[in-house]
Amino acid sequence: xxxxxxxxxxxxxxxxxxxxxxxxxxxxxxxxxxxxxxxxxxxxxxxxxxxxxxxxxxxxxxxxxxxxxxxxxxxxxxxxxxxxxxxxxxxxxxxxxxxxxxxxxxxxxxxxxxxxxxxxxxxxxxxxxxxxxxxxxxxxxxxxxxxxxxxxxxxxxxxxxxxxxxxxxxxxxxxxxxxxxxxxxxxxxxx
Numbered sequence: 001x002x003x004x005x006x007x008x009x010x011x012x013x014x015x016x017x018x019x020x021x022x023x024x025x026x027x028x029x030x031x032x033x034x035x036x037x038x039x040x041x042x043x044x045x046x047x048x049x050x051x052x053x054x055x056x057x058x059x060x061x062x063x064x065x066x067x068x069x070x071x072x073x074x075x076x077x078x079x080x081x082x083x084x085x086x087x088x089x090x091x092x093x094x095x096x097x098x099x100x101x102x103x104x105x106x107x108x109x110x111x112x113x114x115x116x117x118x119x120x121x122x123x124x125x126x127x128x129x130x131x132x133x134x135x136x137x138x139x140x141x142x143x144x145x146x147x148x149x150x151x152x153x154x155x156x157x158x159x160x161x162x163x164x165x166x167x168x169x170x171x172x173x174x175x176x177x178x179x180x181x182x183x184x185x186x187x188x189x190x191x
Contacts, residue, residue, distance in 0.1 A: 017145035017181040018061035023137030026191040030167035033184035053080040059188040063143030064109030099126030145178030
């Protein structure tokens with residue numbers, strides 16, 4: 001994530017690595033706890049993965065500017081209410097707003113969201129991406145350590161059946177390699 005000065009001359013706080021794994025009827029989103037401002041760790045135990053929506057039937061994790069991500073969590077929760085918990089529909093509507101709304105368009109964050117059936121990546125470009133399902137499961141990752149977590153999860157998924165173990169191992173590998181990722185992991189699962 002770019003930690004340079006934003007348009008208002010303020011340095012943005014950023015959160016980094018999130019991984020989503022769907023395998024064996026279970027979906028897991030895991031995220032590290034590090035929030036960085038520039039090259040400084042401002043908080044080592046942030047909670048960037050949480051349950052949202054009515055009854056906590058949706059799990060979500062973010063990478064990017066923390067305040068921006070919380071704004072998007074709130075917007076997604078409202079869309080879930082409007083669309084009676086239908087995650088795909090709510091995500092598409094949020095992505096439309098995010099891309100076209102003058103205020104939302106400037107938010108710097110990425111999100112992985114999931115319910116029992118669907119695993120998605122949401123971006124500020126209006127993208128709602130559904131990662132490819134393979135024989136080894138469905139895996140996606142975002143943030144500065146996302147590529148490390150993605151590679152580790154893919155490698156482990158051929159030999160491990162438990163989605164949570166895959167996600168935890170992927171986060172451990174990312175924390176060993178990426179300076180903007182730590183080993184204080186929060187995990188939420190569905191299924």
